[in-house]
Amino acid sequence: MSEHHDSHHDDHGPEKGIMRWIKTTNHKDLGTLYLWFAFIMFFIGGIMSLIIRLELFSPGLQWVNPEFFNSMTTMHALIMIFGGVMPAFTGLANWMVPMMVGASDLALPRVNNWGFWILPFAFTLLLSTLFMDGGGPASGWTMYPPLVLQTGDAFPFMIFAIHLMGISSITGAINVVVTILNMRAPGMTLLKMPLFVWSWLITAYLLIATMPVLAGAVTMLLTDKYFGTSFFTAAGGGDPVMFQHIFWFFGHPEVYILILPAFGIVSTIIPTFALKTLFGYDSMVYAMASIAFLSFIVWAHHMFTVGMPLAGELFFMFATMLIAVPTGVKVFNWVATMWRGSMTFETPMLFALGFVFLFTLGGFSGLMLAIAPADFQYHDSYFVVAHFHYVLVPGAVFSIIAAIYYWLPKWTGHMYNETLGKVHFWLSAIAINLTFFPQHFAGLAGMPRRIPDYAVQFTDWNVISSVGAFFFFIAQFTMAYNWIVNCVMRKGAAAPARVWEGAHGLEWTVPSPAPYHTFETPPVISDSEITAVHDEPAAEPSRA
Amino acid sequence: MGRLIWGLSGMVLASLAHAAEYNMPVGVTEISREVHGLHMLIFYVCCAIGAAVFGVMIYSIIAHRKSVHPKPADFHESIKVEIAWTVAPFIILIAMAIPAAGTLIKMEDTSDAEITIKITGYQWKWHYEYMDEGVSFFSNLDAKSNVARQLDSGINPADVPNYLLEVDEPLVLPIGKKVRLLLTSNDVIHAWWVPQLATKKDAVPGYINQLWTKIEEPGIYRGQCAELCGRDHGFMPVVVRAVQPEEYERWIAERGGKIGGGSDTAQAAPVEVASAAESAPVASDEPQELTRDQLMAEGEKVYKNYCSACHQADGSGMAAANFPPLTGSQVANGPVDAHIDMVLGGKNAMAAFAYLKDREIAAVVTYERNALGNAAGDLVQPAQIAARR
Amino acid sequence: MSSNTGGYFVPAPTAWPFYLTIGLFLMLGGVSNYLNGHGASVLIWTGLAISLAFIWIWFRGIINESESGKYGQQVDMTYRWGMGWFIFSEVMFFGAFFGALFYARQLSLPWLGGTDVMTNAVLWPQFENAWPTNGPGAVGGEFGIIPPWGVPFLNTMLLLTSGVTLTFAHHGLRENKPRRNVILWMWATVALGATFLYFQVEEYVVAYQHLNLTLESGIYGSTFFMLTGFHGMHVTLGTLMLLVITLRLMKGHFKPDSHFGFEGVAWYWHFVDVVWLGLFVFVYIL
C-alpha cells in the first residue's frame, strides 16, 4: 500500500494551467473551486436581488415587466440556495473535513471532482433560460404546479438543471459521510470530532435523504407537462397540493441543510476567540440530531393555507414549534461558551456573534410563523421574506463569511487586513438589518411577496429595504478586496501555523499555507488538539 | 387608505390607526381579533426570551472580553443547567400552543353559515357566485390602477385612489351574518386574502377549500391575491364591502337575485349569461342560432368582463403595455377562424379563454368584429366555436 | 468505528468526470430542445455516446486499479459505505413516487369522491372514488388493468429466484468453489433478469395496445407507469451490472476474500428486488 502510494506520489502533484483544475482530485483544489464558484454565484444572485429591490424601490413599474420580475425572484432564490450557500458549505467541507479528521483527502476523490464539475454546467443550463422564448422560470423557487407548467422553453432546462444539482449534492454528501465514517485517524472517535465535522455528517445525511425526493418531484412535473401524466391534476385524480407535500418534504430539511454547517462553524469559532472550550459538546451533537429528525416531520408548516384537514394543521404546528427547543439549546450553549471566557473580537468572531444575534432573531420570526392561525396572516407576505432572509443571510451567509475569514490564512498562508475586515462586518451588519428588518413591517401591514408593484402605503418600508440592499451589496466588495488582494494574491502578512491563539484541532498542526497533501499517513492526535472536551457523556437534553 | 378603514372600524381601533403601517391589523371579526392576540402574545414571548438571551450575551461581551477578563474559566458542561434550558422553552411552547390550537379549531368550523359564496380564482381576477341568491359576477382590478400600473405609464400611483387595491365590482357582504366562502380556481393556485378579516386560503383548481367570516363593522376591506399565480399576481386585489343586512338585500335584488335560495338563474339571465362561466342551464335550452342583437348584447358584456381590462372598453388597447388595439386590427377584421383561435388559444400575454362557453365566445367575437369601430359584418354562431375547439 | 490501514489510496488526477459531465450536459440540453419541439437529436446522441464512453472508461479504470491490488481494506470499506448510501438515496427516490401513490389513494381521491363534501358536490358531482381510476375527468378514457396473478406474479417469482441464484454464486465465490459453478449461477441470474425485462416490455405492449392503459390514464396510469418504469430502468441497469460481473468472473477477476465489485452489484440487485415486492403489493395487488 504505502510504498505503492509513494511510488505514484509525484505524478499527482498539482499540474500546470487549466488542466490542473479540470483534472484535480485534490480536496483542497476542489474546495477552492467550490468556493470560487459559490462566490461568483453569490454575486450573480446578489445582482438579481438588486434588480428586485430596484423595481420595489417605489410603487408603480419603472424598470422591468412583471414576468421578468418573477423570473428574477425565482432565479435569485435557486442561485443563492443551490449555487451559493450549498456549494460554499461543500467547499468548506472539502477543505476542512479531511484535515479535521486527519485524512489525506476525501474518500472518493474522483467522485468529488465530478460533483464539482457538474455545477458549472448545471447553472449554465439554468441561466441560459433567461434568454429563451417565454423567459426564465417565473413560478417561484417552489415551482408549484399548475403555474410552473405554464413555463415556456425554460421548463425542461430548469428541471434538468435541478436533476444535475441533485446529483452533485448527493455525490458530495456521500463523499463527506464516507470520509467521516471511514477515514478518521486512529483515536478520532465520533464523539471527539470537531463540531463542524458533526454538523456536516448530519447535513450530508439530510442531503442524501431529501435530494432524491426533489428529483422525484420535478420528474413528475416533467411528465405532467410533456407525457400526459396527472399527478397534479384533479381531473385525472391527482392534486396540485400533492406536489407541495413532496416538495416541502425535501424543502424543509433543505433549510436545515442551509443552517447546520453554519452551526458547526459558529461552534468552532466562538470557543477559539473566547479562549474557552465549547460548552455542552454532547448536547450540541444531540441537538443537531434532533433538529435533523424533526425536520422530516414539519414540512407542511409551509402549507397551512392549502386547506389541510384540521388534524394535520395541528400536528404540523406542534411539531414545528418543537424545533425551537434543540435550536434553543444550541443558542444557550454558545452564550454559555462566551460566559466568563476571555474574548477577543477579530473579524471571524464578529461575524459569528452577528450570526448568533441575527439568526436567533430569524428563529423567533420562524416560531411566530409556526403558529398556524397567525400564519394565515403572515403566509406569503413579506413577513415570511424577512424571516427567511434573517436565517439565510445573516445566518447562513454570515457563517460562510466568518468561516472564510477564519480559515483563509490557513489556506493561503497570508492574513487578511483586520481593520478592513472589521469595517466589512459593521457595514454588513448595519446594511442587512436595514434591508430585512423593515420587511417585517411591510409584511404585517399586508404586503404580499412575489409582487413587482405594491400599494402606496408600503412605500416607506420598501425604500429603506432597497437602500439597505444596495448598501449591503457594495459592502461585500471590501471583503472581496481583502480576501483577494491580501490572502489570495499574498499581499497580507504571513500567517503562522496556529493562526489564532485559541484555535485547536488538527488543521492547526500543519503549516500555513496547508501543504498540497496533508496527513498522507494518519497523524497522532494529541489531547490538546481535541476540540471536544467532555468528562462523562452528558445526559441528553434535546430529548425533552 | 388605512385611515378610511380604521375610521370606520370604531373608536378602539381608531386609536391604533397608525399601527396600520407596521403591525398586523386587529381586524373586524372575532377571529381576526384572536389572531391578532396570538400574534402579539408570541411576539412578546419572543421579545422576553430575546431580551434575556441577548442581555446575557451583551453583558458577557462587555464584561468577559480579554482586556478586562484575561483568565478564561474552564467549565464546559453542566447537566442541570442544560436540562433547565431545555425544559423551560418546552413549557413556554406548550403554553403558546394551547390558545393557538383553540383559535385554529374555531377558524376551521364552517358549519351553519347563513350565506354561501363560491369564489373562483382566474388569471387574474376573481369570480364571485352567491350560490343561493343566484347572483354572480367577476371582480377585476379597477381601470385606473390598471392603466397606472403599466410599465412606465408615467402616472404616479400616489395619485390613484387605492392604487392596486380597488376593483370594478367588490364582493358585498352583510354584517353580523356567518358567511361561508367556497374557494376554488379555474387555472392555477390563487389565495384569497383580506387582512382585516384574517382570512387567507388557497384557491386550488379542482378542489374546494372553505373559509368563513362574520364581519362586525360595516366598511370596505381590501386585500390581495396571496399565492403567486403568474404575470399579474400582483394585480388581482380582493375588495369586500360590508353593509347592513337590509342594504345587502337591496343589493341582491338589484343584481336580479333572490334572498334565501331558489336560485332561479334564468331570471338573472342578462347578468348570468354574460359573466358566470358556470351558469350551465342558460346555454342549453336556448336556440343554437342567435340573432345579431343577442350576440352583440351578450358580446358587449363578455367583452367588458374579460377583454376590456387590457384592450380597453373602446378597443383602443394600451400601447404602454403593448396590449394591441382591436379597433381596425387584422385579427378582428381578418378571417374569422383566426380570430376565434386567438380567443380560444391566446397568444403571449393574451390568456386563453377556452374555458368560456361556445355561446359566450361566439358573442364576444361577433361583438369585437362589429363594434369598437370594426365592421367585419359577419356573425359568429356557437356551433362555429364548437367546430374550432 | 474509525478504521485504518496505514497508507491512504489517492488516485491520480483525471478528466474522466469532466468529460462525463460534458456528455450529460449535451444530452440533457438536447433532450430539452427536443421536448420544446426544436428537434436537436444530434446533441442527444453525441451526449449519450460521450457519457456512456466515459462511464465505461471510468469503471474500467477502477477495475484495473482494483485488480492491480491498489485498493487496501480501507478503500474496500469506502466503497461499501459509498454503495450503501447510494442505495439509500435510490430508496428515497422511489419513496417520492410511492408517496404520490399513497397520497392519491388515501387522500386526494377520497376527497374528490366525497369525503370532502363540497369538492365533490360542487365540482365533481358524478364522481365516486374507486381504485383503479383515471379521475373525475376520466382522463385518457376507459382502460383495463394488468391482473396481478398473471405476468406480474411470474415476474415476482423470476426476481426472487434471481436473488437466490445470485446468492448461490456469491457463496460459491466466497467458499472458492470451482469458478464454473459460480459463473453458471451468474448466467442464470442474468438470464432471469433479462426474462423479467422481456415480460415487463410484453406487459407494456399489452397495456398500450389492448387495455388502453397508458401514461395518460389519469392517476392510475401515471403512478403505474412511473413506478414500474423507473423500476424497469433499474432492473436494466442491474442486469447490465450483473453481466459485467459475470464477464469479469470469466476473466478470473475477484478473490474469495475481496470481491466488493461483486457484492456491490449484489446489494443493488437485492434492492431492485425489494422495490419490486413493494410494487407487486401496492401497485398490482392492492
Ligand code: HEA
Ligand atoms: C436557514 C434556513 C431556515 C431556518 C434555520 C429556518 C428556521 C425556522 N423556520 Fe423557516 N423558512 C425558511 C428558512 C429557514 N427557516 C425559508 C427559506 C422559508 C420560506 C420558503 C418559501 O416559502 O420560499 C421559511 C418559511 C418558514 C415557514 C412558512 C411560512 C409561510 O410560508 O407561511 C415557517 C412556518 O412555520 C417557518 C418556521 C421556522 C421555524 C419554527 C424555524 C426554527 O428552526 C427556528 C428555531 C430557532 C429559534 C426559535 C431561535 C432560538 C431559540 C431560542 C433562543 C430558544 C427559546 C425560544 C423560544 C422558546 C421561542 N419557516
Ligand code: HEA
Ligand atoms: C441563501 C439564500 C438567499 C440569499 C443569500 C438572499 C439574499 C438576498 N435576497 Fe433573497 N430570497 C431567497 C434566498 C436568498 N436571498 C429566497 C429563497 C427567496 C424566495 C424566492 C421566491 O419567492 O420564490 C428570496 C426572495 C427575495 C425577495 C422577495 C422577492 C419577491 O417576493 O418577489 C427579496 C426582495 O427584497 C430578496 C432580496 C434579497 C437581498 C437584497 C439579498 C441580499 O442579501 C443579496 C446580497 C448578497 C450577496 C451579494 C452575497 C454576498 C455574500 C458573499 C459574496 C459571500 C462570499 C462567499 C464565498 C466567497 C463563498 N430575496
Ligand code: CUA
Ligand atoms: Cu392570483 Cu396570485
Ligand SMILES: [Cu+2]
Ligand atoms: Cu420550513
